[in-house]
Amino acid sequence: MSFVASSSPSAVMMKSCRGKLPLSIITVALCSFAFLALLYTERLSFISSNSLLSSRSCARRSSAVKAKKMVGNPELDDRFEFDPEECDITRGKWVFNRSIKPLYTDRSCPYVERQFSCEKNGQLEFDYRHWEWQPDDCYLPKFDPEVALEKLRGKRLVFSGDSLQRNQWESFVCMVEWTIPPEKKSMTLGKVHNVFKAKEYNATIEFHWAPFLVQSNTDINIKEAKKRIIKVDSVSNTSKDWEGADILAFNTYVWWMYGIRVKTLWGSFANGEEGYAQLDTPVAYKIGLKTWANWIDSNINPNKTRVFFTTMSPTHSKSQEWGREDGLKCFNESEPLKKKNFWGNFAANKEMMSAVDEVMKKLKVPISVLNVTQLSMYRVDAHSSIYTETGGKLLTPEERADPKKHADCIHWCLPGVPDTWNQILFAHL
Numbered sequence: 001m002s003f004v005a006s007s008s009p010s011a012v013m014m015k016s017c018r019g020k021l022p023l024s025i026i027t028v029a030l031c032s033f034a035f036l037a038l039l040y041t042e043r044l045s046f047i048s049s050n051s052l053l054s055s056r057s058c059a060r061r062s063s064a065v066k067a068k069k070m071v072g073n074p075e076l077d078d079r080f081e082f083d084p085e086e087c088d089i090t091r092g093k094w095v096f097n098r099s100i101k102p103l104y105t106d107r108s109c110p111y112v113e114r115q116f117s118c119e120k121n122g123q124l125e126f127d128y129r130h131w132e133w134q135p136d137d138c139y140l141p142k143f144d145p146e147v148a149l150e151k152l153r154g155k156r157l158v159f160s161g162d163s164l165q166r167n168q169w170e171s172f173v174c175m176v177e178w179t180i181p182p183e184k185k186s187m188t189l190g191k192v193h194n195v196f197k198a199k200e201y202n203a204t205i206e207f208h209w210a211p212f213l214v215q216s217n218t219d220i221n222i223k224e225a226k227k228r229i230i231k232v233d234s235v236s237n238t239s240k241d242w243e244g245a246d247i248l249a250f251n252t253y254v255w256w257m258y259g260i261r262v263k264t265l266w267g268s269f270a271n272g273e274e275g276y277a278q279l280d281t282p283v284a285y286k287i288g289l290k291t292w293a294n295w296i297d298s299n300i301n302p303n304k305t306r307v308f309f310t311t312m313s314p315t316h317s318k319s320q321e322w323g324r325e326d327g328l329k330c331f332n333e334s335e336p337l338k339k340k341n342f343w344g345n346f347a348a349n350k351e352m353m354s355a356v357d358e359v360m361k362k363l364k365v366p367i368s369v370l371n372v373t374q375l376s377m378y379r380v381d382a383h384s385s386i387y388t389e390t391g392g393k394l395l396t397p398e399e400r401a402d403p404k405k406h407a408d409c410i411h412w413c414l415p416g417v418p419d420t421w422n423q424i425l426f427a428h429l
Helices: 009-017 023-069 074-080 145-151 163-177 269-275 281-299 350-362 373-377 417-428
Strands: 092-096 131-135 156-161 185-188 193-198 203-209 214-216 229-235 247-250 261-265 276-280 306-310 367-370 383-385 408-412
Touching: 145 163, 156 163, 163 193, 163 203, 163 247, 163 306, 163 408, 163 417, 214 281, 229 281, 261 281, 276 281, 281 350, 306 417, 350 367, 367 417, 373 417
Parallel strands: 156 203, 156 247, 229 261, 247 306, 306 367
Antiparallel strands: 092 131, 185 193, 193 203, 214 229, 261 276, 383 408
């Protein structure tokens, strides 16, 4: 058959192969092998690069864990800085660690007010201090008070918002003040403006009372909720103290939650009872946030000032939401909730959470959102509960015996959960 004729090129090649292979044949074979090897290497490279994308946070976590073991060498630790673009801080779990010791207690820090001083007020169980937030895909660096103060050298850090923001401010002050000699620090307390000064660092850590961030007729003189009117078109009078700050940390939420509708006002308070309109709370909240956001965009120089916003702190006043039917709110809870992604609709309003997300995305000035809501949602065990005060007085034995009515499941014991919020803030800094 013609396809096996001896004169075919294949036959000639086969015949020559019985002897020594020509140099040209060896060259072709080597080139072919090299080309195949290159293709194989490129394929491996492609696979590896795609795997790195999908497991980048795991690699960072592995590196960070190594850094955690090298706590004796802060210079090495600095190589594993927190990256908010890669780490979803809302996903994680609380891990119990008896070896964790808070940087302060409400007995050692003179600046913890009685409302948050659970140990001084009779709390005898302190397991709530030994839980550590562990994100799923990154390592959250420890709070280092000396590094924090160095980052604040020559700067003003201003917390502004409601009593939960004061909760966080007191926590931050207590986390750093113990490293400073008494003669090199001072505290000035006012009705709406508190200033802690670290003299050696020429730094101040301030709190400005602005529960709505916009004006209301109850900013200072607290009136009963039904008489409260919120002026949603004008930022708080304390905004003059926001100017010139190097770091601003805001919050607002819990004071809006006194009813399903709120009285809102455009224009002057002189219009009084006739000038307001009742709006659904989430609607009024969003309008107020937009007014605050407009002030930020109009007054903040992002080259001079960093801006943070702390999301809502959950209120654990409806124990039925986590399966406890006795209605005693957070009273006698001894550990965090274990259910992954637990969310209490009474504890935190999702519509208002969405309003925060929408307003923050439209800001022209860069802003860092400290999303503490989900991680705090689990901590039914860490509130002031019955170890608190009301109206400037400690709860009486009779009041403590009625937690359903008197337990404070809004604010947090110090030390406690707000320390973790500040750990996140420190990581951003």
